[in-house]
Amino acid sequence: MRENNLIERRFSVAPMMDWTDRHCRVFHRLMTRRARLYTEMLTTGAILHGDRGRLLGFDTREHPVALQLGGSEARDLATAAKIGEEFGYDEINLNVGCPSDRVKDGRFGACLMAEPALVARGVEAMKRAVGIPVTVKCRLGIDDQDPEIALDTLARAVVAAGADALIVHARKAWLNGLSPKENRDIPPLDYNRVYRLKAAQPGVPVVINGGIASLAEAKAHMAHVDGVMLGRAAYQEPWRLLSADSELFGEAAPHASMKDVFAAMMPYIEDELGRGTRLHSITRHFVGAFHGVPGARAFRRHLAENGVRPGAGASVLRDAIALVEERAADSIAA
Template sequence: MSAIQTTSSHILTTPAPLSRRFSVAPMMDWTTAAYRYFARLISRHTLLYTEMVTTGALIHGDTARFLRHDEAEYPLALQLGGSNPGELATCARLAEDYGFDEVNLNVGCPSDRVQNNMIGACLMGHPRVVADGVAAMREATSLPVTVKHRIGIDGRESFDELCEFVETVAEAGCETFIAHARIAILEGLSPKENRDIPPLKYDWIYALKQRYPQLEIIINGGIKTLDACHEHLRHVDGVMLGREAYQNPWLLAQVDPELFGTAAPHASRHDVLRAMLPYIQSELDRGVFLTHISRHIMGLFHGCKGGRQFRRHLSENAHQRGAGLEVVEQAMAKVPETSPVVEAATA
């Protein structure tokens, strides 16, 4: 199978090398292809992840639709949900065939909808199952195989049990662990509550790195600023941001200069949005509704004069029948252009 066809060629720079120093977390309904393309216009170096895709969906569903992406999104990782070694191996091969840079196993999602299929955080209670899946994927692909997990689940809440999990999976060949610094409470809390109620234990992630210096340890959970990223990077190998990177995407503009020592791709938010317009048009030409794209750019002018009017115009008009590029251009016109210096200062 050849790599998937690219959907656009509006970003012509060579992709940055894969680095996990800074990444955006896989988030259902949020880290779609449109968001990832948008994020790449703001940061070349940020590692991007797909939404979680289950092995069953990839094997029995519309594989090309689930794996569709633009080469401009690289470096890009595919996150899988599943636990059957054979199915995980098949999907890992697909990830390589379709040009992804990494395959990641979800061992962190607390939703009861996936628990019933042995997917997500419930696998924290079955380290050997995770290890078998990792081993199968590593045998099937030359891509790096990583695991995103919680620090525990109800009934397995000690640091020693976390270490047992990491050791078991590392023995199967996993060298990179992306740890959300909360336990997942599988009985009684919703996925949303599991993102907020269990306390953050960053010190556990730091201790993991101290105990296993040979492993690459990435920290995730509740991180909202580049200052916080700098602090975490004193203790671990990388940071992963979730909701903040989506709701306030201009935060990504500081990633390349602050964490990688290179200039950001675009100097201003307006420049980013102008660079996004050809992609939006290409998606509209494919029959995609504008609202499916515009919802991902709502936060671009977060904190800016006119930002509220920008969001309101998109909210009120992007869903209208026949809405086109003019809706985005009209929304952008509601925000005064600022100099790159001001942009950086207000980010």
């Protein structure tokens, strides 16, 4: 199973709160067949007691797609993982990296770096409950922990418990003194530490994450680890994903241009609008689609001003795309 995971994990888009919802993932899938996609983090409590259809429902075209869980109680993690498997997810990923206060207060996320035995019990329970891969996404350490000790200790514990892969955000998390936003930039990146983890765990897929801004950077990391996870660069500049399959897998992209992607997205949008979804819930993920292209600003402004209006339909997106085409034509004519 781990040999197959090496291929499947070469490239993925990171789980990001408030960003990688089901609409975002369908959009990303239309640009890359091969990227592994992740849900936003869902707590075990939400899954056990909430509206599972709303929380866990996804479009089948998203495969391969992983469910990221937040939690620490082994029994709840096992139950939530089993529910995720029954919904059709391809992987269960445990969040041991989110630094928010809410996560810390709930005893999940990055604070679990201090409790590797507890994390291992959760992984072991999930492995017993499901037949799909169980993975862990973590930081290098937290606060005053020594990353050399903290990361190896966690990795050894979860691998012994059966974890199928490790995804490492190459920064420490400071739970005391930095906000979640600051934790995305201020703690220095240390990619070499992740490389050393891979050297110490040669039989386990290790994926690197954090501050990677391009596919060229991703390819450079692949000389040292099994896979790369792109976060904000993939979300804020989604056009980068159009090259992922060709650059990293030697395969053609599902669609050749962003215009083609949006044409393929239209039936999904029309269907969602028919179900009562607000247009802005979908189009908010498109703002970076034409980054650096003439008309990109007009595209963003049109979506922002018109996509939020009651009853806004797919014509809003079509009109926004037309603005890009007009500016592009003007640029060529000039």
